[in-house]
Amino acid sequence: MAEPAQTKKIPVGISSCLFGEEVRYNGGHKHNAYCTDVLAQHFAFKPFCPEVAIGMGVPRETIRLVGELGRARARGTQNSEQDVTDRLQTYAEAVVAEAAALRGYILMKDSPSCGLYSTKVYSDKGAPIGKGAGIFAARLRERLPLLPMEESGRLNDPGLRENFVSRVFFYDRWWREVACEPSPHKLVAFHSRDKYFVMSYGQKLYRETGALVARAGSGDLRPLLEEYIQTIMRGTLKPPTRKGHVNVLFHMVGYLRKLVPGGIRQDLTQAIEEYRTGLVPLVVPMKLMQHYLDNYASDYIRQQTYLHPYPFELGLRNNI
Numbered sequence: 245m246a247e248p249a250q251t252k253k254i255p256v257g258i259s260s261c262l263f264g265e266e267v268r269y270n271g272g273h274k275h276n277a278y279c280t281d282v283l284a285q286h287f288a289f290k291p292f293c294p295e296v297a298i299g300m301g302v303p304r305e306t307i308r309l310v311g312e313l314g315r316a317r318a319r320g321t322q323n324s325e326q327d328v329t330d331r332l333q334t335y336a337e338a339v340v341a342e343a344a345a346l347r348g349y350i351l352m353k354d355s356p357s358c359g360l361y362s363t364k365v366y367s368d369k370g371a372p373i374g375k376g377a378g379i380f381a382a383r384l385r386e387r388l389p390l391l392p393m394e395e396s397g398r399l400n401d402p403g404l405r406e407n408f409v410s411r412v413f414f415y416d417r418w419w420r421e422v423a424c425e426p427s428p429h430k431l432v433a434f435h436s437r438d439k440y441f442v443m444s445y446g447q448k449l450y451r452e453t454g455a456l457v458a459r460a461g462s463g464d465l466r467p468l469l470e471e472y473i474q475t476i477m478r479g480t481l482k483p484p485t486r487k488g489h490v491n492v493l494f495h496m497v498g499y500l501r502k503l504v505p506g507g508i509r510q511d512l513t514q515a516i517e518e519y520r521t522g523l524v525p526l527v528v529p530m531k532l533m534q535h536y537l538d539n540y541a542s543d544y545i546r547q548q549t550y551l552h553p554y555p556f557e558l559g560l561r562n563n564i
């Protein structure tokens with residue numbers, strides 16, 4: 245079965261400098277071609293620059309995080325009396341309402357405003373004491389904990405990149421297919437299509453979400469939906485392991501057991517083994533599986549989002 249056509253680009257936030265806007269402290273940018281040339285074919289990017297938005301101007305004095313990890317303040321590097329923490333947090337609160345309509349967010353690494361994991365924190369005496377999130381990014385993550393967020397540098401890692409894009413598409417499907425007009429039936433249908441996708445993240449997540457969906461139709465739906473999406477978004481923060489993918493692929497082979505000749509099952513098993521031992525990337529057994537499913541399987545399995553979690557041309561399974 246061909247992957248479903250994507251009708252509308254997915255709204256995703258991005259640090260303005262990654263989008264190519266000349267908003268950095270020195271008047272430069274940090275244009276990320278992967279975002280603007282590849283992801284932009286599927287994502288409608290919405291750029292934000294917190295430091296410009298709070299009126300720091302371009303060019304401007306640089307700031308850095310000073311204090312304790314998790315409680316650091318954003319202060320001027322030359323004029324340490326300059327503290328823009330509160331203004332950055334207030335701006336983040338203003339963006340939260342807008343960002344609630346986003347389905348993902350890509351942030352500039354190392355930045356005292358936008359960094360998500362990699363921003364250096366200094367002691368009052370100026371010694372580096374660790375790394376953490378920038379002021380704007382930390383507040384956004386706190387207020388929108390389900391929103392898939394990633395840092396520019398980490399997007400170079402094939403596994404993290406694949407996982408981020410998968411989660412953005414998943415979160416978008418969730419809003420379009422269930423959250424916009426919820427019903428028990430929609431939750432059951434959604435989970436049924438996403439079963440193998442969830443399973444790839446491990447049996448624990450698979451069991452937990454299955455148990456939640458079993459409660460659909462009995463009791464209050466709203467809290468159940470919240471628990472369901474929270475469970476999945478938290479459970480998918482780390483990419484699936486190779487073992488997780490192998491498990492799903494063997495489930496699919498099991499499904500095909502009575503439908504295809506033994507030789508085909510052997511071909512599939514061999515491709516999965518080659519993936520399991522790292523000889524070939526995930527795309528190899530997936531393509532083969534897709535081919536046989538298209539020819540032999542029922543709609544139930546051909547509609548699994550695990551087979552096409554995002555447009556194939558993104559090529560994200562070629563390097564994992």
Ligand code: SF4
Pocket residue numbers: 259260261262267268269292293294295296352355357358
């Ligand atoms: S990292 Fe954030 S605050 Fe700094 S220039 Fe880029 S968008 Fe603006």
